[in-house]
Amino acid sequence: FDGLKAQIESQIPSEIARLKALKTKYGQEKVGEVTVNMLMGGMRGIVGMLYETSLLDANDGIRFRGLTIPELQEKLPGKRDREPIPEALLFLLLTNKVPTEKEVEALRADLMERAEKFAKECAMNDAGNKSKKNVFDALRALPEETHPMTQLSAACLAMQNDSKFLKMYASGTMKKTEYWKYIYEDALDLIAKLPVVAAYIYKRSCVKEAARKSSEVPTVDASLDLAANFSQMMGFSSNECKELMRLYLTIHADHEGGNVSAHATHLVGSALSDPYLSFSAGLNGLAGPLHGLANQEVLKWLKEAQVALKGDYSAETVKTFVENTLKSGRVVPGYGHAVLRRTDPRYECQREFALKHMPDDEMFQLVSRLYEIVPDVLKATGKVQNPWPNVDAHSGVLLQHFGIKEENFYTVMFGVSRSIGCLSQLILSRAHGYAIERPKSVTSKWLEEKFQ
Numbered sequence: 408f409d410g411l412k413a414q415i416e417s418q419i420p421s422e423i424a425r426l427k428a429l430k431t432k433y434g435q436e437k438v439g440e441v442t443v444n445m446l447m448g449g450m451r452g453i454v455g456m457l458y459e460t461s462l463l464d465a466n467d468g469i470r471f472r473g474l475t476i477p478e479l480q481e482k483l484p485g486k487r488d489r490e491p492i493p494e495a496l497l498f499l500l501l502t503n504k505v506p507t508e509k510e511v512e513a514l515r516a517d518l519m520e521r522a523e524k525f526a527k528e529c530a531m532n533d534a535g536n537k538s539k540k541n542v543f544d545a546l547r548a549l550p551e552e553t554h555p556m557t558q559l560s561a562a563c564l565a566m567q568n569d570s571k572f573l574k575m576y577a578s579g580t581m582k583k584t585e586y587w588k589y590i591y592e593d594a595l596d597l598i599a600k601l602p603v604v605a606a607y608i609y610k611r612s613c614v615k616e617a618a619r620k621s622s623e624v625p626t627v628d629a630s631l632d633l634a635a636n637f638s639q640m641m642g643f644s645s646n647e648c649k650e651l652m653r654l655y656l657t658i659h660a661d662h663e664g665g666n667v668s669a670h671a672t673h674l675v676g677s678a679l680s681d682p683y684l685s686f687s688a689g690l691n692g693l694a695g696p697l698h699g700l701a702n703q704e705v706l707k708w709l710k711e712a713q714v715a716l717k718g719d720y721s722a723e724t725v726k727t728f729v730e731n732t733l734k735s736g737r738v739v740p741g742y743g744h745a746v747l748r749r750t751d752p753r754y755e756c757q758r759e760f761a762l763k764h765m766p767d768d769e770m771f772q773l774v775s776r777l778y779e780i781v782p783d784v785l786k787a788t789g790k791v792q793n794p795w796p797n798v799d800a801h802s803g804v805l806l807q808h809f810g811i812k813e814e815n816f817y818t819v820m821f822g823v824s825r826s827i828g829c830l831s832q833l834i835l836s837r838a839h840g841y842a843i844e845r846p847k848s849v850t851s852k853w854l855e856e857k858f859q
């Protein structure tokens with residue numbers, strides 16, 4: 408299927424011309440100022456990079472190529488039930504165009520073919536040609552208790568051997584204008600392979616019951632959509648769980664360019680590191696507790712609350728529990744955001760999903776109660792810029808309900824989804840000839856001398 412690739416190719420000349428015109432016309436204009444506070448405060452608020460696939464507004468939340476989450480739910484074709492499928496989002500991110508049903512189906516089939524070929528080849532190597540090592544051998548060499556995110560990142564590196572970009576670059580015959588074509592192939596391969604690898608990690612090292620455990624290469628059902636197949640490979644075949652996976656993989660895909668995982672992927676990619684190296688870097692950032700690992704932290708914290716509160720979710724007891732979390736020196740996981748100044752729309756759509764599919768779930772009742780209590784407790788600290796919940800405050804309770812109980816796996820699912828956004832932009836960055844990233848740093852002495 409080269410329809411998507413051909414569409415991207417046809418857009419490149421006009422996009423490059425548009426960017427060139429922007430530079431010629433406005434190259435000397437200022438987009439903002441950098442204060443010492445910004446420099447010392449994690450570069451918050453500095454406009455410092457181009458990122459086309461999505462844009463985050465503090466008050467409106469995320470827009471994927473201009474579309475909000477409710478708009479995605481309404482407009483993206485390819486739905487099996489109510490939720491959009493991530494293949495349709497991938498098409499939108501890459502082309503800035505809502506695809507047709509036919510285009511989504513062609514991309515779905517392409518990704519599933521890549522996934523199936525990968526899984527079959529690895530399974531064949533396992534069974535017959537044991538001397539031909541594959542990524543699953545690399546994973547088996549790690550202790551089972553290695554954190555699933557470390558395993559996913561290591562798997563990305565272990566698959567780098569397959570990089571078409573790497574081979575072409577090494578051959579010395581690839582023109583700069585051709586880079587994106589091989590980045591595209593690697594990116595689509597990686598997006599297709601990650602669910603297979605993730606499902607393997609889940610069944611080998613997260614699941615505890617012998618009956619659900621497996622260290623076989625998962626079997627891909629190429630007739631399914633990417634999310635449904637992922638759910639099935641993990642051992643969850645109900646329609647509701649597949650719907651949840653479609654929603655999950657869609658809403659976690661992209662959050663503009665400045666978040667740690669997107670920025671890390673972008674930065675490493677700007678050195679012409681291939682998608683396997685670049686996205687592994689992104690995953691390492693996603694694995695941090697202030698970023699993607701917060702979804703695991705939230706679940707641990709909810710379980711802690713269930714034990715401490717013993718079913719008493721009255722306002723007073725819940726408030727005391729939250730205050731004690733702060734007193735112990737921890738952050739309240741799942742609350743706050745570097746850019747957002749409202750409840751994350753990704754939280755809201757997950758809440759809607761819960762209200763529709765599991766309104767009586769006990770842990771959902773707790774999550775809802777926390778939504779009433781936590782913002783005021785955080786406001787009372789006088790320092791938290793955004794007291795509202797983010798995406799991670801809600802994702803775990805949905806997964807628990809549908810049987811995905813092992814919270815140390817949650818960030819892996821976030822990573823599988825984030826590949827869609829990060830790798831889309833990586834393709835566009837090479838297609839549009841973005842520069843290597845290299846901002847200027849200064850020492851604190853330099854600052855003192857400047858202002859004294």
Ligand code: NMX
Pocket residue numbers: 696697698699701733737738739740741742743744745746785790791792793797798799
């Ligand atoms: N609980 C307790 N304190 C908080 C929280 C929170 N949820 N959020 C912010 N603060 C504190 C923060 O630690 C800082 O304290 P100090 O000055 O003592 O260092 C102060 O409030 C000001 O921080 P902000 O400017 O509001 O937040 P910042 O932009 O620095 O950080 C987060 C954003 C998301 C890292 C922060 O809100 C946080 O740690 N939240 C909890 C972890 C979390 O949910 N992360 C997931 C983000 C979404 N994702 O998936 O990546």
Ligand code: MLT
Pocket residue numbers: 661662665666667668698745746797798
């Ligand atoms: C994300 O999805 O990347 C998080 O909300 C963090 C961020 O945007 O900074």
